[in-house]
Amino acid sequence: MMTGLAHRQPAAPPGAGPQVEVCVLHRAPTTLPDVRHWARAQFEAWHVPADALQEAELVFSELVSNAVLHGYGDVVSCRIEAGAADLRIEIREHVVREGAHTAAPPPDTRSEDEHGRGLLLVEALSSDWGVAPTLPGPDGCRRVWARIGLADR
Template identity: 35%
Template sequence: MAYFSDVRPLERTGGSVDRPLRDAFRLPAIGASVAEARRRVLARLTEWDIGTVIRDDAQLVVSELFTNAVRHTDSERVDCELRVTGVRLRLAVTDQGSGNARHAGGAAEAPADTRGEGENGRGLLLVSALAEAWGVRPGAGGRGHMVWAELGFGPSAP
């Protein structure tokens, strides 16, 4: 498992980060990697002194996006990046494979089951509810997809 980091100590002024913080990691595209991705996100955000609510929301978002990349693409690996700038946390999950275009990388379209009655399709509704913004774009070199979500935080965030 590869691990990339250019972490700097957290410097806060009024609840925002003075300098951008960034961390990235790569995991195999297997089910067990979803839990590892959550653990890594929690550890890094805790280290950066990000509030509990945002840490919890970020773990859920990463879990949903990572799960979609593993389930709905033929990727061998999945990349994850966390970036904190000012009062925003940006999470990006990138797969490398093709798959069902509706689900590839997590979210080419809105989920079909919007009533929440089925087992699948609710993850993107959760991402949409938790994130201030989210979207999907082609991966580097046009292969795969990068799905991103932004969470806001500030002085009032726990």
Template identity: 35%
Template structure:
């Protein structure tokens, strides 16, 4: 089960898109649900240019929260905050500990251990803010916004 707050704005011409957030339980199905929620928000905002990058960052941050940050019986909060031509992704969890800075020399086989490395490569910037309880892991990706009435530049 998820809880959502959709902060819609009144006038799309004069107001920037409003942030969206959703609370997810500590369940495996929360990660695909978070990806779908992010894609829906980006589509509604007209942020199509880097949508795949944003959705991948959401997936990695949500997965890290579930695997490393969310204590049993708790959940995590995903917030999407549009700014200028980009979007800030925040994942809040109440777990202890702060993620380690990703190593770029990881060459071991397997699927794990590369989430924050991917985020650091895709995002313009990322970081961790300690909270009580827990932390917020965030990233920002610019250049995501192409309004529906404008064309992408020709390359």
């Protein structure tokens, strides 16, 4: 049982192009083990090669942990997609309560202190990654995404 997680069905039917899965969770540290297990199970179901699976698992874990532990939203949605050339991981922090939004600055991957090293790993393991601007207002969200290349694996 996934405590605190609201799992949705696949966003794309099998064989209809890229495989997509979405999971929505309340922003609470107790949800992290379950959502990490959910992502790994999806990557394994998609037969992601072992080296790419390890990279995707680490990148997913860092991004979702940052959203849950350091984010500003009430709800976090996780979207993972497997295409022919890459895996795409997208984490969104959603504000659903009025007054809950306090804009967090974009992450600094150059930080040498104890925090921020996870994003250095994300940068090193991803073929591409980024942070979309925070949208203002009660429906605002911040989106962090990464791609893990699958070519030549």
